[in-house]
Amino acid sequence: MRPSTNVPKKIGSIEFALLSPTESRGLSATKVITADTYDDDGFPIEMGLMDPRLGVIEPGLRCKTCGQKVGDCPGHFGHIDLAMPVIHVGYVKTIRNCLRATCRGCGHLLLTESEKGQFRARYDQYMVEAKDTGPLSKRIVKVASTAQVCPSCGREHGTIDVDKPTTFRENQHKMTPSEVREWLEKIPDEDLPLLDMNPEVARPEWMVLTVLAVPPVTMRPSITLDSGERSEDDLTHKLVDVIRINQRLQENRDAGAPQLIVEDLWELLQYHCTTYFDNQTAGIPPARHRSGRPLKTISQRLKGKEGRFRSNLSGKRVNFSARTVISPDPNLSINEVGIPEASARELTVPVRVHLRNFEWCRAMVERGPRPEDLPGGIYQPGVNYVFRADGRRVKVTEKNREEVAERLELGSTIERQMMDGDVVLFNRQPSLHRMSMMAHKVKVMPGKTFRFNLPCCPPYNADFDGDEMNLHVLQGEEARAEAEILMKVQENILSPRFGGPIIGAIHDHISGCFLLTWKNPKIAVEEASQVFARIGFRGNMPEVHREGPDRMYVYGKDMFSCILPKGINLRFRSNACPPGISDEEAIERDYLVDIVDGELLSGAIDERAIGAFKGVLLEKIARDLGNAEAALFLDRVTKLGTGYITMRGFTTSIDDEDIPDEAQRDIATKIQRAERQIDALVESYNLWQDPAVSPKEKEERGLQALPGRSLEETLELEIMKVTAQTRDGAGETASHFLGMDNPAVIMARCGARGSMLNLSQMAGCVGQQAVRGERIHRGYQQRTLPHFKRGDLGASAKGFVASSYKTGLSPTEYFFHSMGGREGLVDTAVRTSRSGYMQRRLINALEDLKVEADNTVRNTAGTIIQFTYGEDGVDPSRSVRGTPVDLAQVFTEAEKELKRKA
Amino acid sequence: MSEEPETVQVFNVLNHELVPVHEVLDEDEAKALMARYGVKEDQLPKIQVADPAARAAGARPGDIIRVVRMSPTAGKAVAYRFVVEY
Ligand SMILES: [Mg+2]
Ligand SMILES: [Zn+2]
Numbered sequence: 012m013r014p015s016t017n018v019p020k021k022i023g024s025i026e027f028a029l030l031s032p033t034e035s036r037g038l039s040a041t042k043v044i045t046a047d048t049y050d051d052d053g054f055p056i057e058m059g060l061m062d063p064r065l066g067v068i069e070p071g072l073r074c075k076t077c078g079q080k081v082g083d084c085p086g087h088f089g090h091i092d093l094a095m096p097v098i099h100v101g102y103v104k105t106i107r108n109c110l111r112a113t114c115r116g117c118g119h120l121l122l123t124e125s126e127k128g129q130f131r132a133r134y135d136q137y138m139v140e141a142k143d144t145g146p147l148s149k150r151i152v153k154v155a156s157t158a159q160v161c162p163s164c165g166r167e168h169g170t171i172d173v174d175k176p177t178t179f180r181e182n183q184h185k186m187t188p189s190e191v192r193e194w195l196e197k198i199p200d201e202d203l204p205l206l207d208m209n210p211e212v213a214r215p216e217w218m219v220l221t222v223l224a225v226p227p228v229t230m231r232p233s234i235t236l237d238s239g240e241r242s243e244d245d246l247t248h249k250l251v252d253v254i255r256i257n258q259r260l261q262e263n264r265d266a267g268a269p270q271l272i273v274e275d276l277w278e279l280l281q282y283h284c285t286t287y288f289d290n291q292t293a294g295i296p297p298a299r300h301r302s303g304r305p306l307k308t309i310s311q312r313l314k315g316k317e318g319r320f321r322s323n324l325s326g327k328r329v330n331f332s333a334r335t336v337i338s339p340d341p342n343l344s345i346n347e348v349g350i351p352e353a354s355a356r357e358l359t360v361p362v363r364v365h366l367r368n369f370e371w372c373r374a375m376v377e378r379g380p381r382p383e384d385l386p387g388g389i390y391q392p393g394v395n396y397v398f399r400a401d402g403r404r405v406k407v408t409e410k411n412r413e414e415v416a417e418r419l420e421l422g423s424t425i426e427r428q429m430m431d432g433d434v435v436l437f438n439r440q441p442s443l444h445r446m447s448m449m450a451h452k453v454k455v456m457p458g459k460t461f462r463f464n465l466p467c468c469p470p471y472n473a474d475f476d477g478d479e480m481n482l483h484v485l486q487g488e489e490a491r492a493e494a495e496i497l498m499k500v501q502e503n504i505l506s507p508r509f510g511g512p513i514i515g516a517i518h519d520h521i522s523g524c525f526l527l528t529w530k531n532p533k534i535a536v537e538e539a540s541q542v543f544a545r546i547g548f549r550g551n552m553p554e555v556h557r558e559g560p561d562r563m564y565v566y567g568k569d570m571f572s573c574i575l576p577k578g579i580n581l582r583f584r585s586n587a588c589p590p591g592i593s594d595e596e597a598i599e600r601d602y603l604v605d606i607v608d609g610e611l612l613s614g615a616i617d618e619r620a621i622g623a624f625k626g627v628l629l630e631k632i633a634r635d636l637g638n639a640e641a642a643l644f645l646d647r648v649t650k651l652g653t654g655y656i657t658m659r660g661f662t663t664s665i666d667d668e669d670i671p672d673e674a675q676r677d678i679a680t681k682i683q684r685a686e687r688q689i690d691a692l693v694e695s696y697n698l699w700q701d702p703a704v705s706p707k708e709k710e711e712r713g714l715q716a717l718p719g720r721s722l723e724e725t726l727e728l729e730i731m732k733v734t735a736q737t738r739d740g741a742g743e744t745a746s747h748f749l750g751m752d753n754p755a756v757i758m759a760r761c762g763a764r765g766s767m768l769n770l771s772q773m774a775g776c777v778g779q780q781a782v783r784g785e786r787i788h789r790g791y792q793q794r795t796l797p798h799f800k801r802g803d804l805g806a807s808a809k810g811f812v813a814s815s816y817k818t819g820l821s822p823t824e825y826f827f828h829s830m831g832g833r834e835g836l837v838d839t840a841v842r843t844s845r846s847g848y849m850q851r852r853l854i855n856a857l858e859d860l861k862v863e864a865d866n867t868v869r870n871t872a873g874t875i876i877q878f879t880y881g882e883d884g885v886d887p888s889r890s891v892r893g894t895p896v897d898l899a900q901v902f903t904e905a906e907k908e909l910k911r912k913a
Numbered sequence: 914m915s916e917e918p919e920t921v922q923v924f925n926v927l928n929h930e931l932v933p934v935h936e937v938l939d940e941d942e943a944k945a946l947m948a949r950y951g952v953k954e955d956q957l958p959k960i961q962v963a964d965p966a967a968r969a970a971g972a973r974p975g976d977i978i979r980v981v982r983m984s985p986t987a988g989k990a991v992a993y994r995f996v997v998e999y
């Protein structure tokens with residue numbers, strides 16, 4: 012069926028109405044007159060805020076209005092008759108518009124007959140076209156409010172101002188809510204549509220309250236604390252305030268108290284009503300609890316992230332889910348997740364009992380909810396509940412398990428505890444892309460954490476410094492099938508973001524494979540066997556070579572070839588390969604990877620081959636041989652990497668950044684030279700201000716401004732250039748003495764962790780610190796710190812850190828470094844909140860679009876958004892880094908095939 | 914500001930290299946299009962008659978415009994717009 016004919020329901024229109032005083036009273040089950048809730052014996056007071064006619068919250072009692080029990084009785088509204096009218100805060104803007112656009116004398120819109128006629132005609136046309144009349148009303152208000160006198164009765168029209176939040180002024184004279192109400196009453200029905208109001212359901216004067224509806228007790232239940240004390244809901248507290256002040260106002264007014272006192276009380280009543288609706292109204296202090304906590308009133312219940320909509324309607328708490336700390340386990344497959352036994356026993360999967368699984372189910376029920384482990388500590392699932400065919404639920408206990416098993420019938424459903432192989436969804440917040448929620452297969456294990464293999468860290472953006480993750484157990488066959496096909500980890504190896512792998516080897520996997528393959532080390536047969544045994548490899552040992560009478564070894568590259576699938580051909584340069592070298596040199600230094608039919612002939616395996624984001628070998632396997640093969644390869648490659656690096660040993664420490672004295676001296680010279688260069692630049696800049704220098708000399712020796720730059724900008728640019736060169740130069744000197752025998756360098760070059768920049772900052776020089784991309788300027792008058800002379804533009808006065816992290820920073824350098832670091836922190840903090848909100852808006856706009864079978868992108872109403880998905884119909888996760896076909900690869904393969912045949 | 918009279922010769926936006934081809938479909942083409950995608954007019958993306966490109970293409974409300982855009986990934990990308998009054 013076409014999506015257009017498949018829309019289940021369509022909203023024709025929504026009507027917004029106001030509650031009239033009559034309607035409020037009609038809804039009301041009782042009038043509320045006393046501010047007290049319960050009497051001394053703990054019974055609710057009649058006509059109090061907890062009147063039994065407002066609904067029941069105590070179990071066992073029946074509602075005095077509808078006669079139903081707790082849960083069935085929806086609760087019933089009551090009402091408070093306000094002694095004096097009060098403005099409703101939610102409608103202040105609308106009231107203001109009404110007052111500005113109408114006459115106080117006759118209530119008519121301040122428009123001439125012809126204007127009115129024009130707007131009416133426009134309004135009717137809008138209605139025919141089913142167009143939003145909101146903007147039209149805005150225009151009408153704007154036109155009407157400019158009138159000086161009323162065209163209908165000639166009365167002068169004043170300016171209307173609003174004192175936040177609820178006070179109206181006409182020509183600076185305060186209007187009481189009663190006056191406002193009288194004015195609004197005068198506005199004739201036929202003028203209301205032009206003010207965007209429907210007179211059939213909303214009269215403007217209803218925006219000034221004379222009756223306050225009291226919500227049912229069911230939406231503001233009181234709770235009994237452990238101490239036996241009653242604690243009332245925030246709304247009840249607020250209503251108590253309203254009633255108290257209302258009573259006092261009434262008494263004072265009836266007793267003929269002075270106008271001043273009545274007005275004060277009236278304003279107080281207005282305050283309480285305002286905060287009852289919205290306790291975060293601008294311009295008034297929020298009402299507070301005795302403890303100082305602001306009250307949560309109606310608006311606060313609904314608004315924002317913790318409000319009813321976002322927290323309880325769009326998103327809910329769910330059953331069959333678990334959350335705990337995560338930790339790594341390199342022995343699991345990437346498709347698996349380790350679950351603590353305690354969670355497995357609590358989370359269940361429903362299984363329908365039928366002929367073919369009857370005995371299996373019966374045996375499981377008989378084991379009960381706490382089965383003993385099999386010999387060897389092997390976990391066995393039990394059963395928590397049995398749902399009988401008649402719908403009755405039976406809890407399985409140690410006591411009744413045998414009896415329940417005996418009585419088990421076909422057609423029942425058992426709620427079985429989780430067991431190995433169950434499909435679950437695993438999720439880490441923030442869920443920024445679809446890989447944040449993937450399907451894993453369960454493996455129940457001892458311990459209290461969720462565990463998964465490290466290649467799954469990048470898609471979840473997880474680390475193990477205390478991160479927690481959520482897990483959801485799938486409850487139906489369809490859900491399980493769908494999750495396995497669409498959401499399983501292996502199905503997400505290739506990211507839809509850039510068409511390359513997002514799941515891949517990281518850190519030690521990369522170092523390990525690099526050490527195993529680079530320059531083809533000889534590995535003793537015993538050690539190779541150890542590594543292979545560790546990874547559970549079954550297959551032929553690579554070719555064994557002999558050296559002397561009793562040394563037998565295999566080559567590292569051959570070991571790696573063992574786990575490479577057959578039929579893979581690939582040529583690329585390693586990550587460790589320095590840029591700009593010739594193919595010959597790359598081969599010579601073993602940086603050109605050549606794989607022929609699954610044999611690694613040359614080159615080192617590193618981040619470029621197997622890493623997350625960059626790994627082309629991994630990508631090739633996933634694309635050509637399928638996701639299952641890629642998952643298997645990834646499982647093996649990670650184990651091989653960690654296996655080898657564990658056996659070989661690998662460590663890094665602070666003395667990895669030690670450089671000889673001559674290098675230190677060299678770096679010091681370079682820094683001195685830079686300082687001299689900068690001083691020279693500053694001097695040539697200052698020359699312009701020197702009155703002792705002749706204009707001619709200034710032209711000759713002064714700093715020349717770059718095109719389109721001021722002299723100051725030029726100076727800064729030149730200095731930045733020098734400092735950058737200096738840092739790079741120091742890095743070069745340092746890295747000259749840090750070769751591939753250095754573990755830190757190995758990690759940086761093969762892409763496992765860290766960069767050469769990090770190393771040169773540790774060994775050589777940290778370099779220029781910047782705030783907003785410029786050298787550091789702010790601080791005291793004309794200087795950054797009191798340690799420098801005013802107007803000093805030299806290197807160290809403007810944030811150049813000549814020390815290295817290893818030698819340590821001087822106090823001023825440390826201060827500048829902190830300034831640069833702080834900027835980074837602030838930027839990330841600002842970026843995350845901003846991009847989060849941006850993403851929320853995007854998702855809300857796009858969430859229900861989908862690609863239909865004919866490649867169009869449509870929304871739920873069948874409206875076409877794109878005629879072909881993404882204009883080209885390419886699924887990025889099935890593309891080669893964005894392009895549909897990698898032609899170069901196709902040609903080389905075809906060429907090879909031709910050669911083979913010839 | 915100089916007070917020149919409005920130039921009679923209006924610049925045709927469709928001749929600009931950055932503006933994609935806009936052409937009005939005839940009745941048969943429009944019918945075929947809607948049959949192909951199984952949609953009613955209001956389920957197509959919309960374009961205002963007042964849109965400079967639609968005006969240049971001589972479209973009237975109720976017409977369907979074919980937009981052929983050069984795309985870096987797809988070569989030619991074709992889209993359709995239903996012409997509306999506002
Ligand atoms: Mg963390
Ligand atoms: Zn009831």
Ligand SMILES: [Zn+2]
Nearest residue numbers: 114117161164
């Ligand atoms: Zn009037």
